[in-house]
Amino acid sequence: MTNLHPDLARVIISAEEIEARVAGLAVEIETDYADVERVILVGILKGAFIFLADLARELQIPHIVDFMAVSSYGKTATSTGAVRLVLDLREPIENEHVILVEDIVDTGHTLNYLYHTLQMRNPASIRTCALTRKDRDALNIPVDYLGFEIPDVWVVGYGLDYADKHRTLPYVAELKPEAYTK
Numbered sequence: 001m002t003n004l005h006p007d008l009a010r011v012i013i014s015a016e017e018i019e020a021r022v023a024g025l026a027v028e029i030e031t032d033y034a035d036v037e038r039v040i041l042v043g044i045l046k047g048a049f050i051f052l053a054d055l056a057r058e059l060q061i062p063h064i065v066d067f068m069a070v071s072s073y074g075k076t077a078t079s080t081g082a083v084r085l086v087l088d089l090r091e092p093i094e095n096e097h098v099i100l101v102e103d104i105v106d107t108g109h110t111l112n113y114l115y116h117t118l119q120m121r122n123p124a125s126i127r128t129c130a131l132t133r134k135d136r137d138a139l140n141i142p143v144d145y146l147g148f149e150i151p152d153v154w155v156v157g158y159g160l161d162y163a164d165k166h167r168t169l170p171y172v173a174e175l176k177p178e179a180y181t182k
């Protein structure tokens with residue numbers, strides 16, 4: 001890869017690999033929801049906005065897009081995983097088929113919190129879709145539609161950030177440790 005930013009160690013998932021996998025995920029979803037009236041894709045801000053935009057445009061079944069945002073308190077192994085809702089859905093989801101769309105499942109706390117929050121609103125069904133999942137997902141959150149398993153390193157690009165940097169790179173790359181410890 002030419003012109004890799006000096007903060008980045010290597011590309012983990014190329015733009016071409018992402019494009020192919022997103023198309024594959026869309027086919028999986030289309031197959032599973034072929035008989036439903038519509039699906040509600042719920043993107044978790046900010047990270048999911050690029051993945052959701054590409055996935056939604058691939059999806060050849062009726063769907064609408066909505067968003068949620070949360071604030072989490074710390075990402076260390078000893079953090080409580082407390083999550084606070086800062087932006088809620090615009091529409092009710094009762095009797096709707098919901099797919100939660102994430103860029104990454106790291107500790108699993110965010111998806112776990114959102115899954116249970118939305119389940120209380122009586123959707124017809126709720127499933128999860130994530131572009132990436134780290135192998136340290138301690139909660140073992142089931143991801144129904146998973147793009148890639150990735151190693152436990154800091155990754156940026158395609159929606160993922162470090163302090164809001166590198167979020168709009170077209171690929172997923174590993175951040176050099178010195179870029180986040182300095």
Ligand code: PRP
Nearest residue numbers: 045046047103104105106107108109110
């Ligand atoms: C990231 C990511 C997920 C969450 C996953 O969001 O977008 O929502 O962390 O981590 P977890 O599995 O440990 O809960 P972040 O809090 O960095 O906010 P952002 O998406 O706005 O960058």
